[in-house]
Amino acid sequence: MSRLNSNRRIQIDTSEPRYDEGDDETVDDSSNAAEDLDPFMGVKVRRKASRLRDFQGDYIDIQSRPHLMKILEKQGDRKVLFADKVIKFTGSGKMKRRILLVTDFAIYIADPETDALKRRIALAAVEKLCLSELSDNFFAIIIPTEYDLLMASTRKTEIVTVLVDATKSASDYELEVALSNRFEYNAAADIVKEVQFEEVEANYYLLGV
Structure with missing residues (x-):
């Protein structure tokens, strides 16, 4: 089946919703201020708050959600490295x-209202992560054997770090983090979309979904 290419562009305010506190002044990690190497390799412009905040991991109190805990136990996953609500883009471009749950073996996508499992992806199936070079909240998880995930979160830095570390711990494989203001992802089995990022105002970017 041939893949459909889509380039619909929408404007999104990346300042909402806000889950983090602190100064959102952007900093360039290529400066000497970035003393330690991170998954962004000193290329991405990041908010100061995203570099200085402490990672907490669980932001939804996973222990208080028995249905999600039962799903994890059924899959044999007991160690939750990250848990939070995110924005996911569907194949049709809806938000x-x-x-989003990340364990030491898999990624889980669940409905926040019912806690019903929507998707489980083994970390071993993830090929790379795609991000822009701007200080936005978007990231794509590329899964060659399935369709990809395009999401947004104010805790993107923590998510990327957790995924890179978890993949390396599970398989000794260094997960690629690709930085570009234009990339393609498989929005569905037969749909390829190109995402383009462009800074318009202080908190706005154009996203082609």
């Missing part, structure tokens, strides 16, 4: 709130 939906989802729960």
Whole structure:
């Protein structure tokens, strides 16, 4: 089946919703201020708050959600490295709130209202992460054997760090983090979309979904 290419462009305010506090002044990690190497390799412009905040991991109190805990136990996953609500883009370009869970073996996508499991992806199936070079909240998880995930979160830095570390711990494989203001992802099995990022105002970017 041939893949459909889509280049619809929409404007999104990346300052909402805000889950983090602190100064959002942007900094260039290529400066000497970035003393330690991170998954962004000193290329991406990041908010100061994203570099200085402490990672907490669980932001939804996963222990208080028995249905999600039961799903994890059924899959044999007990160690939750990250849990939070994110924005997920569907194949048609719609935005939906989802729960993103990262364990030491897999990625889970769940409905925040019902805690119903929508998708489980083994970390071993992830080929790379795609991000822009700007200080936005968007990231794509590329899964060659399935369709990809395009999401947005104010905790993107923590998500990327957790995924890179978890993949390396599980398989000794260094997960690629690709930085570009234009990249393609498989929005569905037969749909390829190109995402383009462009800074318009202080908190706005154009996203082709």
